[in-house]
């Protein structure tokens with residue numbers, strides 16, 4: 001997204017002094033956040049905003065449950081939507097500190113992202129959800145390499161450095177991972193994002209409440225407290241079909257849940273919708289009992305849907321008065337079906353969902369990762385020996401060795417010793433600080449059949465015992481990718 005030259009010079013950062021979204025998060029007020037996807041860029045903003053006015057009014061006027069909007073950032077292909085800052089400014093003439101703006105690093109350099117953040121701050125927005133951006137459907141790894149993906153960690157660092165008192169930054173996390181090779185890198189990346197300045201986190205959407213609690217316990221285990229928001233999806237038959245066909249990156253369901261959804265799809269539309277409202281109610285109430293500070297709802301796009309949504313969620317929050325009552329209803333609703341996508345079913349902790357609170361004695365499940373093969377060990381040992389100082393010398397030095405050992409792609413800043421000697425340029429998005437949320441359930445990259453580089457890194461860390469480098473080292477962006 002190109003901003004007019006000189007926009008930074010025009011910034012005056014006038015705007016609301018407070019931040020009501022942040023205050024609610026920090027004061028434990030449970031919020032309902034409705035996703036708004038800006039329309040395509042070709043539609044005049046005034047017309048587009050007029051269409052969403054009613055939703056904005058419903059969300060702002062509702063008293064039973066505090067509600068807000070989150071403006072998604074889909075300016076890149078295939079959506080090519082309007083700039084969320086401009087769209088949100090057109091739609092929300094006041095109260096901008098109540099809402100959340102998504103800022104994605106996809107197809108934007110870090111400096112373009114910073115201009116967008118400046119624009120948001122200047123317009124009076126105060127809450128930013130920093131994301132790296134999902135892949136473009138049908139992209140091959142080669143095509144993806146030609147795109148820019150600014151990592152969310154770098155966006156968070158920029159916010160902390162350049163807008164410390166103005167912008168409240170949050171990040172995304174995908175807790176719906178089911179093998180140790182994907183679970184641990186997600187949590188390690190979340191820890192890094194929090195150190196980089198994320199003050200709250202929003203999950204990917206999913207239905208496995210054990211995983212929502214695994215996330216809270218993982219933070220408790222590290223003695224980290226930030227507000228968490230559980231993202232939930234209001235399903236339509238088309239969306240349910242897409243999910244059952246495994247076409248939504250980063251969204252995983254179990255065979256049992258697939259059977260349930262497919263059965264619901266055979267019902268009348270009215271019955272299907274009734275089942276979805278009930279599902280949302282149960283998950284929303286559960287999220288609150290598990291300590292979440294709110295829910296972010298995807299898929300409620302029409303004013304009448306948003307109205308029903310707010311009423312149903314408010315009802316659900318009143319309906320269940322204790323965790324015990326809620327867990328009985330949850331188990332009853334799902335008839336104890338298995339939520340893990342068999343054969344992948346790793347949960348970090350034992351006794352999840354046996355109580356709402358963090359246990360005094362945390363019990364872990366064994367984390368069995370695929371060990372390094374003999375060849376992998378050999379290459380790692382040799383890389384360590386030959387390239388142990390590769391980040392301290394010119395990147396062009398030892399190029400041939402790097403090509404042979406780690407499929408080096410000739411970038412300008414070698415980071416190998418910081419990444420377990422797995423070249424970050426082999427990630428199609430060029431991520432160096434941790435995985436995206438779309439790694440396949442078995443640990444393969446969302447865009448290829450190769451193992452996600454972060455699954456490999458964590459197996460190497462398990463071999464060396466050095467998890468700290470992966471979790472604590474911030475790896476700066478490279479100037480140019482190859």
Ligand code: SF4
Nearest residue numbers: 427435436445446452
């Ligand atoms: S290598 Fe991992 S982090 Fe990179 S795009 Fe593939 S799945 Fe995502």
